[in-house]
Amino acid sequence: VQWWSWFSLNAPAYDFETQEGYNGNLFEPSSHQINALGVDFGQYVAEHAPAGTDLVLDSVQMQPPLLVASAAPMTVTVSATVHNLGALDAQNVRLRVWRNDGAGAFTLLATSASHSIVPAAAQNVTLHAEWPFAALSAGDNPLLLELDADNGGLENVCANQQMAYVLTVFEQELGKRLYLPVAVR
Structure with missing residues (x-):
């Protein structure tokens, strides 16, 4: 949760007028395709994977x-x-x-x-x-x-x-x- 909280503070908030920014979803709700925030988040947490096997x-x-x-x-x-x-x-x-x-x-x-x-x-x-x-x-x-x-x-x-x-x-x-x-x- 702390990783997500820290990461999400650095992402632009969703603007209803311009329809730009992130709404907090890692995937598009309708198509279920990963969005840019999801890709960025995946790369970020991969760096914090446990050092051994899990x-x-x-x-x-x-x-x-x-x-x-x-x-x-x-x-x-x-x-x-x-x-x-x-x-x-x-x-x-x-x-x-x-x-x-x-x-x-x-x-x-x-x-x-x-x-x-x-x-x-x-x-x-x-x-x-x-x-x-x-x-x-x-x-x-x-x-x-x-x-x-x-x-x-x-x-x-x-x-x-x-x-x-x-x-x-x-x-x-x-x-x-x-x-x-x-x-x-």
């Missing part, structure tokens, strides 16, 4: 989205979008999926293949990990998804590298009911 575990999808205990043996796949907000490239990034067995015990279910480099400047990368359905039990399966990199010791914010996920395995088909997974940080 991997962020963003969105997660499970396939198949609905699991039924009576289903034939199958593979469960998690796809996670990852980006790096830091100034250094993250090297050999992996996604690990752990099942929370309770009382602080975790079982490793899957590890994704290493992605050689997750570049700095917030470019998205998708990682995939899969494991056999038999590793899950009927009911709620609390999972922990976490990112790991070879140069992870340079990580600035470790909290955004993990995500709790509850994967429910149903006893029988749900018919026409709606199933919503729960993901929290």
Whole structure:
């Protein structure tokens, strides 16, 4: 917020009569295209990126989205979008999926293949990990998804590298009911 406040004080205010200046938007509301202020702001904050890596575990999808205990043996796949907000490239990034067995015990279910480099400047990368359905039990399966990199010791914010996920395995088909997974940080 301080970066934005300082930066915005140096930009000309929007003048309704001349329709010139900046209205505080980084993107044009109608076209969603980045405007000059957005470009300038992006360049300004890039100079203030954390010195190391800053991997962020963003969105997660499970396939198949609905699991039924009576289903034939199958593979469960998690796809996670990852980006790096830091100034250094993250090297050999992996996604690990752990099942929370309770009382602080975790079982490793899957590890994704290493992605050689997750570049700095917030470019998205998708990682995939899969494991056999038999590793899950009927009911709620609390999972922990976490990112790991070879140069992870340079990580600035470790909290955004993990995500709790509850994967429910149903006893029988749900018919026409709606199933919503729960993901929290």
